[in-house]
Amino acid sequence: xxxxxxxxxxxxxxxxxxxxxxxxxxxxxxxxxxxxxxxxxxxxxxxxxxxxxxxxxxxxxxxxxxxxxxxxxxxxxxxxxxxxxxxxxxxxxxxxxxxxxxxxxxxxxxxxxxxxxxxxxxxxxxxxxxxxxxxxxxxxxxxxxxxxxxxxxxxxxxxxxxxxxxxxxxxxxxxxxxxxxxxxxxxxxxxxxxxxxxxxxxxxxxxxxxxxxxxxxxxxxxxxxxxxxxxxxxxxxxxxxxxxxxxxxxxxxxxxxxxxxxxxxxxxxx
Amino acid sequence: xxxxxxxxxxxxxxxxxxxxxxxxxxxxxxxxxxxxxxxxxxxxxxxxxxxxxxxxxxxxxxxxxxxxxxxxxxxxxxxxxxxxxxxxxxxxxxxxxxxxxxxxxxxxxxxxxxxxxxxxxxxxxxxxxxxxxxxxxxxxxxxxxxxxxxxxxxxxxxxxxxxxxxxxxxxxxxxxxxxxxxxxxxxxxxxxxxxxxxxxxxxxxxxxxxxxxxxxxxxxxxxxxxxxxxxxxxxxxxxxxxxxxxxxxxxxxxxxxxxxxxxxxxxxxxxxxxxxxxxxxxxxxxxxxxxxxxxxxxxxxxxxxxxxxxxxxxxxxxxxxxxxxxxxxxxxxxxxxxxxxxxxxxxxxxxxxxxxxxxxxxxxxxxxxxxxxxxxxxxxxxxxxxxxxxxxxxxxxxxxxxxxxxxxxxxxxxxxxxxxxxxxxxxxxxxxxxxxxxxxxxxxxxx
Numbered sequence: 001x002x003x004x005x006x007x008x009x010x011x012x013x014x015x016x017x018x019x020x021x022x023x024x025x026x027x028x029x030x031x032x033x034x035x036x037x038x039x040x041x042x043x044x045x046x047x048x049x050x051x052x053x054x055x056x057x058x059x060x061x062x063x064x065x066x067x068x069x070x071x072x073x074x075x076x077x078x079x080x081x082x083x084x085x086x087x088x089x090x091x092x093x094x095x096x097x098x099x100x101x102x103x104x105x106x107x108x109x110x111x112x113x114x115x116x117x118x119x120x121x122x123x124x125x126x127x128x129x130x131x132x133x134x135x136x137x138x139x140x141x142x143x144x145x146x147x148x149x150x151x152x153x154x155x156x157x158x159x160x161x162x163x164x165x166x167x168x169x170x171x172x173x174x175x176x177x178x179x180x181x182x183x184x185x186x187x188x189x190x191x192x193x194x195x196x197x198x199x200x201x202x203x204x205x206x207x208x209x210x211x212x213x214x215x216x217x218x219x220x221x222x223x224x225x226x227x228x229x230x231x232x233x234x235x236x237x238x239x240x241x242x243x244x245x246x247x248x249x250x251x252x253x254x255x256x257x258x259x260x261x262x263x264x265x266x267x268x269x270x
Numbered sequence: 271x272x273x274x275x276x277x278x279x280x281x282x283x284x285x286x287x288x289x290x291x292x293x294x295x296x297x298x299x300x301x302x303x304x305x306x307x308x309x310x311x312x313x314x315x316x317x318x319x320x321x322x323x324x325x326x327x328x329x330x331x332x333x334x335x336x337x338x339x340x341x342x343x344x345x346x347x348x349x350x351x352x353x354x355x356x357x358x359x360x361x362x363x364x365x366x367x368x369x370x371x372x373x374x375x376x377x378x379x380x381x382x383x384x385x386x387x388x389x390x391x392x393x394x395x396x397x398x399x400x401x402x403x404x405x406x407x408x409x410x411x412x413x414x415x416x417x418x419x420x421x422x423x424x425x426x427x428x429x430x431x432x433x434x435x436x437x438x439x440x441x442x443x444x445x446x447x448x449x450x451x452x453x454x455x456x457x458x459x460x461x462x463x464x465x466x467x468x469x470x471x472x473x474x475x476x477x478x479x480x481x482x483x484x485x486x487x488x489x490x491x492x493x494x495x496x497x498x499x500x501x502x503x504x505x506x507x508x509x510x511x512x513x514x515x516x517x518x519x520x521x522x523x524x525x526x527x528x529x530x531x532x533x534x535x536x537x538x539x540x541x542x543x544x545x546x547x548x549x550x551x552x553x554x555x556x557x558x559x560x561x562x563x564x565x566x567x568x569x570x571x572x573x574x575x576x577x578x579x580x581x582x583x584x585x586x587x588x589x590x591x592x593x594x595x596x597x598x599x600x601x602x603x604x605x606x607x608x609x610x611x612x613x614x615x616x617x618x619x620x621x622x623x624x625x626x627x628x629x630x631x632x633x634x635x636x637x638x639x640x641x642x643x644x645x646x647x648x649x650x651x652x653x654x655x656x657x658x659x660x661x662x663x664x665x666x667x668x669x670x671x672x673x674x675x676x677x678x679x680x681x682x683x684x685x686x687x688x689x690x691x692x693x694x695x696x697x698x699x700x701x702x703x704x705x706x707x708x709x710x711x712x713x714x715x716x717x
Contacts, residue, residue: 033597058664061439062453088444090456130712135704137444157711160704163579163599173398173712 023052024228027076029063038248039077039102039221045243060091067097067226075225075234077102080138083269089137093224098265100235103247104220104255105180107142108188108200112169116187119175123207128153132165132174142217143178146192146204149211180219180251192217220255222268277314278615280306281321282622288322289329289627290637291477291645295342296323297585297693298473301465302652304592305659312598313608316576317615319589323568324376324619327528328627331368331561332634336361336488344532347560354552362491366498367554368561369628371510374502375562376620378514379521379569380613387609390577394602397578399708405580406702412523416530418688427687431695432702434459454669459677461591462660463670464696466653467677472685478646485642487635495629506558509539513559517566522574527583531567536560569616576612577605584690587697 026044030036044051055074057063063076078093086092109131111119122129133143135158143156157174159165165177169186182188182198191197192204194215208214223235238244239254256264280303288299299322300307307315334345335352348368355364414424437448438458449455502510513535520531539559543549549556574580579600581587590600598604626633654671661670684692710716 031595031597056664058454058666059457061456062664062666065453085444088446090439090446090453135707155711157708158704159708160701161599163601164704164708166599167394167397167601168399168708171395171398 022073022227024050024225025052025055025070025072025074027055027057027063027066027074029057029060029076035221035249036077036079039252042243042247043075043077043102043223043238046238046241048241064091064093064097067224071227073225073227075099075223075228078222078224080220080268081136084137084141086269092269093222095262095265097224097226098261098268099223099225099228100261101255101257101264101268102221102223102235102238103249103252104218105249105251105253106191106193106197107139107178107180107217107219108182108192108198109176109190109204110169110179110182110186110188111176113185113187115175116189120189120202122175123152126153128155129176130155130157130174131176131178132157132159132168133178134159134161134165139178139219142213146208146211146213146217149213150208151210152208218255220268221252222264273311274314274317277310277318278321278618281318282325282619285322285325285619286329286626289326290333290634291642291649294473294477294649295585296326296583297465297588297690298470299326300585300588301462301470302649302656304462304465305656307592308595308660308663312593312596313611315589315592315596316608316612319585320572320612320615321619323585324565324616325623325627327565327568328369328372328623331372332365332627332631335364335368335557336490342529344529344560344564347532347536348557350551351553351557351560355554355557358552360552361488363494363498364554364557365490365631366492366494366628367502367558369624369631370495370498370502371506371513371558371562372565373620373624373628374510375514375517375566376569376616378510379518379566380616382514382518382566383570383573383613386573390573390605391602394577399705399712402580402705403709406705409580409582413691413694417691419691423687424691427684427689427692428695431692431697432699434464434692435696435699452669454664454666455673459673459696460660460666460670461588461697462657463674463677465588465693466657467674467681468684468689469681469693470653471650471678472681472689474646474650475682476685478643485637485640487632487638489635490631492629492631502558506555509542509555509559510562512538512542513563514566516559517563518570520563521567521570522582527571528564528567532560532564535563565620572612576600576608577602581698584693584697587694591697 024047026040028037028040044054052072055066057066060078060082067074067076078091082089082091082093119129131143131154133139133156140158147154147156157168159168162179165174166183168174169177179188187199189200190202190204190207191200192214194203196203204214204217205211228234239257256267259267284299284303288294288296300319303318307318310318330342330345331348331352334340334348335356338349338353340346340349352364352368355361410428414421414428417424419427435458437455439446439449439456446456516535516538517528517531520534521527523530536556536559539556540549540553543553543555571582571586574582575586575590579590581590593600657670657674658667661667
């Protein structure tokens with residue numbers, strides 16, 4: 001019995017070390033250069049020598065399908081939109097594949113710098129104001145939650161992408177745009193967070209009263225994968241890497257790091 | 271820089287090839303070059319496109335004049351006038367006149383755009399969702415009127431293209447449309463598979479059985495360059511100016527673009543010649559009007575795409591799609607940043623076209639004896655390889671081939687139709703849907 005116990009312990013130790021020392025592959029499932037492309041590159045740099053190969057697939061559904069079929073340690077970066085409508089969404093990740101939030105950036109209401117006072121006055125007047133947003137499923141859901149919960153007289157106007165809503169803002173078709181990124185000539189006076197940041201002068205929760213969304217509205221990225229027994233340690237390792245310190249997207253910071261993986265998963269898939 | 275030069279050379283070679291191959295237009299050439307295009311920087315994608323269409327125009331004119339075969343519908347006037355001149359023994363003269371007028375009109379269009387530049391910013395200022403809806407409606411109408419099928423068929427093809435575009439996972443409703451649970455279809459049908467099966471394959475098939483000849487390139491006397499230049503400036507100022515203006519304006523017409531330029535300038539010049547009682551078949555003024563104006567239109571057609579992100583031809587829609595995949599945000603700033611590069615590429619490619627399709631045209635005698643059928647077969651095999659290569663970039667080569675195989679019967683059924691409305695609808699379906707959606711929210715029309 002003792003022999004069997006020792007043998008089992010020995011085999012387990014070898015197996016664990018093998019897993020721990022295995023190279024980790026990454027999956028790129030979006031175009032290089034975008035937020036996901038940059039984040040995947042960041043993860044690869046943070047992994048350093050432990051990075052195996054990069055697998056490129058057509059889309060997030062293909063990434064999820066790939067993970068189901070591989071027996072090699074593999075990770076990928078996901079983003080908020082992949083976890084909307086989890087029952088039907090082919091990109092949604094199950095809890096056993098969720099390795100934790102990578103980073104998040106609070107959303108803001110932005111406008112042209114010269115229009116800040118006028119736009120804020122419009123919100124306070126009670127008249128209807130228009131918020132442009134990129135028509136992605138998660139943002140769509142959140143902005144409509146925000147307006148419905150708070151009862152603010154706002155109209156959320158969907159646009160194809162950031163180019164389209166920035167053009168609409170420039171010509172005065174809308175009063176604000178919902179974004180996590182502030183471009184040249186733009187100001188973001190309202191931030192949906194618990195603290196003011198950047199050039200924000202108002203917290204979202206002070207304008208959109210009674211809405212839980214108004215203080216917890218961040219676009220986030222997360223890690224998901226398979227065949228890795230590191231879970232949260234993997235995210236911690238990335239956060240403490242030099243690559244993360246030097247990241248392009250400085251507005252994206254570690255998110256819910258004090259919460260357990262289960263809490264994080266519940267949060268992203270709610 | 272080196273990449274840009276290589277891109278320039280590749281595009282020029284492909285432009286020569288497509289120009290010489292009857293029925294093989296710009297969009298088919300873009301499909302052939304797709305594996306290359308998806309790896310290029312956005313500005314090089316534009317250089318490629320600009321050089322390709324510019325050189326293609328010069329050579330389409332050549333085949334029309336020499337062989338009497340129109341490379342595209344806008345070359346029909348060149349067949350009528352240029353080939354008649356060729357048969358009279360004036361092949362060299364008509365080739366040189368055609369090349370020089372094309373070059374002058376290209377430069378004219380470039381100046382035309384530069385003069386328009388100060389006013390363009392104001393267009394951007396009124397570029398509202400309503401304005402975009404109006405443009406889309408106009409584009410749809412002109413597309414179904416001008417494409418080479420009857421209006422009903424064109425409208426059906428356009429709607430068919432939109433329907434093909436709907437295949438995939440719809441993020442707004444959470445429904446999957448005809449994905450058969452294949453992950454690679456969640457993003458929709460791959461562009462390359464659609465273009466090859468619906469456009470390129472039927473074109474190749476049709477021409478394979480139509481063109482069985484062997485290329486016989488005649489010797490052309492082109493030693494009249496200086497004389498022709500002087501003659502053009504002395505006696506053909508007005509026709510050149512007319513074609514420059516008509517060509518430049520015609521380039522803006524959605525769906526038609528430089529085809530409109532060519533046909534409008536030709537009709538105008540012919541009317542002038544008839545009025546002056548100087549018209550007879552083989553009229554050099556009509557030839558230079560047609561050839562010059564389509565080059566001018568090829569320059570100006572790019573403005574709506576680069577400036578407002580509105581592709582007005584199917585091949586531009588493909589370029590737009592590639593640029594979008596690369597994350598390019600088409601805005602006024604982007605337009606300004608690439609404007610001079612695009613114009614410079616036009617000047618250089620036009621000058622190259624002037625030389626290789628004019629003064630040094632006899633270099634093409636090396637093609638003597640080549641079988642056109644063999645060329646089409648080679649193109650088809652190359653396309654299959656391109657398809658496999660593009661698929662391999664995302665580990666989906668087999669899936670790409672299977673999807674193409676399933677779409678080929680559709681292409682076969684549509685082989686006798688102009689499928690550009692279908693491709694246009696396919697390329698732009700999401701832009702159209704998003705714009706309509708924005709409009710419906712702004713005007714409270716959503717149900």
